Amino acid sequence: MxxxxxxxxxxxxxxxxxxxxxxxxxxxxxxxxxxxxxxxxxxxxxxxxxxxxxxxxxxxxxxxxxxxxxxxxxxxxxxxxxxxxxxxxxxxxxxxxxxxxxxxxxxxxxxxxxxxxxxxxxxxxxxxxxxxxxxxxxxxxxxxxxxxxxxxxxxxxxxxxxxxxxxxxxxxxxxxxxxxxxxxxxxxxxxxxxxxxxxxxxxxxxxxxxxxxxxxxxxxxxxxxADIEIARLFGDPTINLLDVTPQSGPDGAYVELSNVKVTLPGMPASVLGKACVIGLRPEAIVFTEAAAPGAIPVTVEAETPLNEKTVTLVLTARGREILVSRPAGTPGPISGPAHIAVSGQTAFLFDKESGGLIRSAATPMTRNGEAA
The missing domain is CATH 3.40.50.300 (P-loop containing nucleotide triphosphate hydrolases)
Incomplete structure (x- = not known):
């Protein structure tokens, strides 16, 4: 042995x-x-x-x-x-x-x-x-x-x-x-x-x-x-990290992206009103119709084909950058106004001060970074 x-x-x-x-x-x-x-x-x-x-x-x-x-x-x-x-x-x-x-x-x-x-x-x-x-x-x-x-x-x-x-x-x-x-x-x-x-x-x-x-x-x-730095190291394109402050709503804790509420299930009460960072894997974000529930308005800035996938850079209403990754050949907007869908189930939450993980994504990912 x-x-x-x-x-x-x-x-x-x-x-x-x-x-x-x-x-x-x-x-x-x-x-x-x-x-x-x-x-x-x-x-x-x-x-x-x-x-x-x-x-x-x-x-x-x-x-x-x-x-x-x-x-x-x-x-x-x-x-x-x-x-x-x-x-x-x-x-x-x-x-x-x-x-x-x-x-x-x-x-x-x-x-x-x-x-x-x-x-x-x-x-x-x-x-x-x-x-x-x-x-x-x-x-x-x-x-x-x-x-x-x-x-x-x-x-x-x-x-x-x-x-x-x-x-x-x-x-x-x-x-x-x-x-x-x-x-x-x-x-x-x-x-x-x-x-x-x-x-x-x-x-x-x-x-x-x-x-x-x-x-x-x-x-x-x-x-x-375990923390923001490790989250950055694993993933291509890198994880989206946005400063947020979770608030309490009728459906539980939520954060806002482009003034749209994204519910974060299972959040401890201790995070409410606390400075946090939400982590969104680019492959966990999808483009959707404006009329879809929870659709988040964004502006498409650029699109980059990367062989097996296409990566799109979008801006929120506050000008924050988000990367969206989709399989090559999948239709998506090239420029101008668009909408994305983000599930709170696939979001990470980190403590802004320490960088430590507060909540992991509930939807597991495989070694290839795709939903299991």
Missing amino acids: TTLQLKNIVKRYKTNTVLDNLSLDVADGETLVLFGPSGAGKTVLLRLVAGVIDPEEGQILIGGEDVADIDAEHRGIGMAFQNFALFPHMSAFDNIASPLTATKATKDAISAGVLKVAKLLKIDHVLTHHPKALSNGQKQRTALARALAGSPPLLLLDDPLRNVDAKLRFEMRLELPRLLAAQGATVVYVTQDYKEAMALGDRIAVMSQGRIRQIGTPEDIYNAP
């Missing part, structure tokens, strides 16, 4: 605290995605687990064993980092084969292991090439293949698809979960791409400024982001 436990980890560089009392558990066979902006401490965390650097404080346990005194090469870890770290004097084949060679596997086993991952990552045609003859995408895939080839019980993957072209990146989002599941490895995967995080992670740990802000399944984090 290969579990990973980080207990109260602190890492500093001079006076800069990069990881601040961070604790994290990764279950056996789980793929945990570390997600967050650049500088959050994700790569430093991986290097600590790998044994490349040491923490100032805290414990790192792999399979329940404290690895403080175990050198990197003896921790049973497969690694693929952003800088490739390929051996320049070795072919792509030999680079990928290096963990198998270290275990003294037979020649046939080495060849079979290399070809298996090379075909999956679509680099079997460049196995005879040296790193200097490979594109950045091919170097990235070679480094990933090397990490996978030895079937290590613990995999650390630092944004391994960053330099891969868009088509292959999409394909690998589908293939990698199957490959990792087949290997049965425990995986810590770093990315700044929220779609990749949602596609690959059994759970996602959202990091910021050396701390874990929220951890949960992709659906948990999309449907109930």
Whole structure:
């Protein structure tokens, strides 16, 4: 059983605290995605687990064993980092084969292991090439293949698809979960791409400024982001955030958009009259007829086709901007006056002062950001 436990980890560089009392558990066979902006401490965390650097404080346990005194090469870890770290004097084949060679596997086993991952990552045609003859995408895939080839019980993957072209990146989002599941490895995967995080992670740990802000399944984090900042990070186009003050009405708490009341079911009395922020996912807003109940008047400012969807920028009566997303080919206004429909069931409410979540959307969303 290969579990990973980080207990109260602190890492500093001079006076800069990069990881601040961070604790994290990764279950056996789980793929945990570390997600967050650049500088959050994700790569430093991986290097600590790998044994490349040491923490100032805290414990790192792999399979329940404290690895403080175990050198990197003896921790049973497969690694693929952003800088490739390929051996320049070795072919792509030999680079990928290096963990198998270290275990003294037979020649046939080495060849079979290399070809298996090379075909999956679509680099079997460049196995005879040296790193200097490979594109950045091919170097990235070679480094990933090397990490996978030895079937290590613990995999650390630092944004391994960053330099891969868009088509292959999409394909690998589908293939990698199957490959990792087949290997049965425990995986810590770093990315700044929220779609990749949602596609690959059994759970996602959202990091910021050396701390874990929220951890949960992709659906948990999309449907109930812990605060405004996390809500902004998950979604394309980004969530609409508007300052509001909930009021009490005959049907319960409500807020106003373009002087139209939007009822928010299940609101605690404590939010009434309080400065809040309403969060509306663009895909949860639809264009509607003027005569429809609850229709909110807006002005269409611009429309942007984005392949599978069309994103429209509209303005409320007070000039506040709202993004509306609809599937490509769906009819909608191009300019001028229009009306939108907003369901209070799909709205988030955040405390304006703290940014913390008060109420999550009652209508769950899938990993693709569409209503389930």
